[in-house]
Amino acid sequence: MRTTRKVSVWPVGLVGGRRYERPVVENGKVVGWYTGWRADRPFAIDMAGFAVSLQVILSHPKAVFKRRGSQPGMQESDFLKQITTVEELEPKANNCTKVPIYFLKRFSVVFVEDRTNKVLFYRFLCGTHEQKRSI
Numbered sequence: 001m002r003t004t005r006k007v008s009v010w011p012v013g014l015v016g017g018r019r020y021e022r023p024v025v026e027n028g029k030v031v032g033w034y035t036g037w038r039a040d041r042p043f044a045i046d047m048a049g050f051a052v053s054l055q056v057i058l059s060h061p062k063a064v065f066k067r068r069g070s071q072p073g074m075q076e077s078d079f080l081k082q083i084t085t086v087e088e089l090e091p092k093a094n095n096c097t098k099v100p101i102y103f104l105k106r107f108s109v110v111f112v113e114d115r116t117n118k119v120l121f122y123r124f125l126c127g128t129h130e131q132k133r134s135i
């Protein structure tokens with residue numbers, strides 16, 4: 001996540017009616033989506049599955065992540081298509097072959113490898129995140 005230049009993506013566990021869903025990556029580029037639901041969405045990805053650099057947000061001041069008004073399941077696509085293209089996405093988590101995050105009811109659990117490869121345990125809760133503990 002911290003190496004995101006513009007918009008990065010990765011697999012998410014326990015979402016979309018599957019054990020996981022993930023961007024399908026070929027030659028380092030996103031070419032499609034493995035998901036249990038509506039793979040025809042422009043960005044068939046859960047909001048737990050991508051990061052956007054602050055620079056991108058600042059350079060698209062009109063881009064909004066709508067809380068209401070999107071078709072069901074289209075929130076992510078409606079937002080991402082304002083700021084990027086599928087071709088531009090940066091696959092993380094070993095070309096999306098690892099599942100670094102699990103979607104749980106109240107919060108998501110994210111495993112991030114830092115520069116020393118120590119795995120950190122993050123907790124996302126109500127849009128804020130905190131470093132919980134090293135494991």
Ligand SMILES: *[C@@H]1O[C@H](CO)[C@@H](O)[C@H](O)[C@H]1NC(C)=O
Binds near residue numbers: 026028094095
């Ligand atoms: C991802 O795939 C690209 C193209 O096949 C490759 O060059 C790159 O090293 C891979 N990245 C990782 C982290 O495996």
